[in-house]
Amino acid sequence: KAGVTQTPRYLIKTRGQQVTLSCSPISGHRSVSWYQQTPGQGLQFLFEYFSETQRNKGNFPGRFSGRQFSNSRSEMNVSTLELGDSALYLCASSPNGALQETQYFGPGTRLLVL
Amino acid sequence: AQKITQTQPGMFVQEKEAVTLDCTYDTSDQSYGLFWYKQPSSGEMIFLIYQGSYDEQNATEGRYSLNFQKARKSANLVISASQLGDSAMYFCAMREGKTSYDKVIFGPGTSLSVIP
Numbered sequence: 766k767a768g769v770t771q772t773p774r775y776l777i778k779t780r781g782q783q784v785t786l787s788c789s790p791i792s793g794h795r796s797v798s799w800y801q802q803t804p805g806q807g808l809q810f811l812f813e814y815f816s817e818t819q820r821n822k823g824n825f826p827g828r829f830s831g832r833q834f835s836n837s838r839s840e841m842n843v844s845t846l847e848l849g850d851s852a853l854y855l856c857a858s859s860p861n862g863a864l865q866e867t868q869y870f871g872p873g874t875r876l877l878v879l
Numbered sequence: 880a881q882k883i884t885q886t887q888p889g890m891f892v893q894e895k896e897a898v899t900l901d902c903t904y905d906t907s908d909q910s911y912g913l914f915w916y917k918q919p920s921s922g923e924m925i926f927l928i929y930q931g932s933y934d935e936q937n938a939t940e941g942r943y944s945l946n947f948q949k950a951r952k953s954a955n956l957v958i959s960a961s962q963l964g965d966s967a968m969y970f971c972a973m974r975e976g977k978t979s980y981d982k983v984i985f986g987p988g989t990s991l992s993v994i995p
Contacts, residue, residue: 798982798983800985807985807986807987807988808970808985808988810982810983810984813982821982823982853922855922855924857924857983864910864911864912864931864974865912865929865931867914867926867929868914868926868983869926870916870923870924870925870926871923872921872922872923873922873923875922
C-alpha cells in the first residue's frame with residue numbers, strides 16, 4: 766500500500782497570504798489528523814477529520830481550517846499567514862481513529878513565512 | 880499540565896549498546912494507548928511500537944521494546960543493539976479513551992545520538 770502523501774513538500778509564503786496544504790491518506794483510512802511542529806512548541810494537534818466531518822480540534826485560531834473529501838483526502842488552509850506559522854505540518858491517517866489504532870504519518874510540508 | 884513527559888532532551892549511546900528512553904504520562908482514564916515514534920532529520924514520523932493500557936505483556940517489535948509500568952504511569956522505550964541509523968528524535972505519545980477517537984498527544988521528544 767502507498768503511504769500517506771503530502772503536497773507540496775516545501776512552501777515559501779509572505780505574511781498576509783494564505784496557503785492550502787494537501788494530504789492523501791493510506792488507502793482505506795478514513796481518519797486524517799493534522800499536526801503543527803515547531804522547535805518551540807513541539808508537535809501540536811490541529812484537527813482530525815473522519816468521513817468528511819471534523820471530530821476533534823486543537824487550540825488554534827480560526828485562521829487554521831480544514832476539510833475532508835469523500836475519498837478521505839484532506840486539505841488544510843491557513844489564512845492571513847503570520848511569521849509564527851512557519852513550521853512543519855504533518856498529516857497522519859488511521860483506519861477509523863480508534864484508541865488502539867496507529868497513526869501513520871506523511872513526510873510533512875515545510876512552510877516558511879517571510 | 881503536561882500529559883506526556885520526556886525528561887531526557889538529549890542522549891548519547893555507543894553503537895551496539897542498549898539505550899532506554901524515558902516517558903511518563905498523566906491520565907485518569909483506564910483505557911488508553913501509548914505509542915513511540917522516531918523522527919529522523921528528514922522530518923517523517925515513523926511508528927515504532929504500541930502498548931495498550933490493558934495489555935498484560937510489554938510490547939516488542941524487533942529491536943524495540945516497551946517497558947510498561949502502569950502503576951508508575953511509565954512507558955520507557957528500550958532500543959537494543961543501537962545502530963547509527965537510530966540517531967533521531969524519539970517521541971512518546973498517548974491517546975486517551977474518553978471517547979473512542981480522542982486526539983493523540985505527543986511528548987517533547989528525546990534526541991538520540993548513536994556514537995560509532
